[in-house]
Amino acid sequence: MTGQADTPAAKPGAGEKISRVGVIGAGQMGAGIAEVCARAHVDVLVFEQTRELAAAGRARILRSLDRGVSSGKITEREREQAAWRLRFTSDLGDFADRQLVVEAVVEEEKVKTEIFRELDQIVTDPKAVLASNTSSIPIMKLGMATKNSSRVVGMHFFNPVPVLPLVELVTTLMTSSDVSERAEAFARDVLGKQVVRSADRSGFVVNALLVPYLLSAIRMVESGFATVEDIDKAIVLGLAHPMGPLALSDLVGLDTIKAIADSMYEEFKEPLYSPPPLLLRMVEASRLGKKAGHGFYQYPASGRPSAK
Numbered sequence: 674m675t676g677q678a679d680t681p682a683a684k685p686g687a688g689e690k691i692s693r694v695g696v697i698g699a700g701q702m703g704a705g706i707a708e709v710c711a712r713a714h715v716d717v718l719v720f721e722q723t724r725e726l727a728a729a730g731r732a733r734i735l736r737s738l739d740r741g742v743s744s745g746k747i748t749e750r751e752r753e754q755a756a757w758r759l760r761f762t763s764d765l766g767d768f769a770d771r772q773l774v775v776e777a778v779v780e781e782e783k784v785k786t787e788i789f790r791e792l793d794q795i796v797t798d799p800k801a802v803l804a805s806n807t808s809s810i811p812i813m814k815l816g817m818a819t820k821n822s823s824r825v826v827g828m829h830f831f832n833p834v835p836v837l838p839l840v841e842l843v844t845t846l847m848t849s850s851d852v853s854e855r856a857e858a859f860a861r862d863v864l865g866k867q868v869v870r871s872a873d874r875s876g877f878v879v880n881a882l883l884v885p886y887l888l889s890a891i892r893m894v895e896s897g898f899a900t901v902e903d904i905d906k907a908i909v910l911g912l913a914h915p916m917g918p919l920a921l922s923d924l925v926g927l928d929t930i931k932a933i934a935d936s937m938y939e940e941f942k943e944p945l946y947s948p949p950p951l952l953l954r955m956v957e958a959s960r961l962g963k964k965a966g967h968g969f970y971q972y973p974a975s976g977r978p979s980a981k
């Protein structure tokens with residue numbers, strides 16, 4: 674556990690301390706990032722396209738804060754204060770005063786590059802950091818959509834963001850050392866995360882290892898080699914992982930895994946990274962995992978997952 678609610682204020686990193694953050698997208702990753710920022714006493718502004726999506730994002734964060742209270746990680750008062758610090762907007766223009774923006778929208782290169790192009794014009798402070806939570810898209814592609822790619826980095830969080838302590842920091846050939854130091858200092862000293870650095874290669878460190886493993890498990894199911902339950906049981910009991918690869922695929926989202934696999938395959942042309950047909954069919958059928966209520970397991974609105 675990270676104990677982020679009690680994290681002390683930032684030590685001075687390179688330059689001015691970051692205390693105003695913008696998060697773009699309030700899906701499972703964006704909501705988690707906004708939550709950890711709010712819990713760390715940061716002023717957070719979250720962009721969502723519509724009021725409905727913003728309301729769903731706020732509800733998602735409040736549920737997670739409740740869980741933090743019920744598991745004793747934060748107090749009622751900290752929950753209230755964190756909720757109070759979260760503001761939503763559907764106008765990206767409101768991000769003009771942000772010192773750090775973390776983009777966490779759908780894993781589509783076109784959508785992300787368009788956001789970076791817009792952000793670059795809105796956030797005019799040259800010291801502001803523009804970060805992407807992309808799981809696999811090379812950061813350089815996003816940086817090149819801006820006029821100042823020296824302030825663009827990857828800050829890759831892990832799901833569930835309030836629970837998992839890692840941030841992968843991805844710098845490009847263009848990222849300035851001042852920007853990467855500020856981003857690292859923020860993740861480490863303000864959010865209380867641990868940081869590993871990765872070169873700008875699709876998949877970075879974690880997904881370069883994780884995605885071929887998840888795809889191999891899906892191929893095992895596809896070939897009838899073993900059942901979903903037995904594969905997960907084997908990994909939980911045999912390797913002491915907190916969850917098996919198929920439950921984890923459901924948690925991450927099968928559409929996200931497909932998008933990461935596509936991006937890694939495009940970069941390396943490695944057959945192991947190519948999404949197997951079962952994954953493609955499940956995505957086409959909208960069986961996207963936990964967020965859709967159905968993936969390799971079924972997820973009733975409340976209660977524990979069951980076999981599909």
Ligand SMILES: CC(=O)CC(=O)SCCNC(=O)CCNC(=O)[C@H](O)C(C)(C)COP(=O)(O)OP(=O)(O)OC[C@H]1O[C@@H](n2cnc3c(N)ncnc32)[C@H](O)[C@@H]1OP(=O)(O)O
Nearest residue numbers: 674737738740741744746808831832833835836915916925
């Ligand atoms: C694809 C990408 O690009 C990147 C990715 O995200 S890859 C995916 C990475 N994620 C993983 O690998 C997840 C692996 N799984 C796990 O870590 C665990 O199964 C899990 C955390 C998801 C659930 O664990 P669990 O034991 O079933 O649930 P639960 O006991 O409720 O929670 C575990 C801990 O988190 C805490 N927790 C849960 N939700 C919380 C919240 N919203 N706020 C604060 N703490 C919370 C609990 O209090 C508990 O803490 P203790 O261990 O100190 O008691």
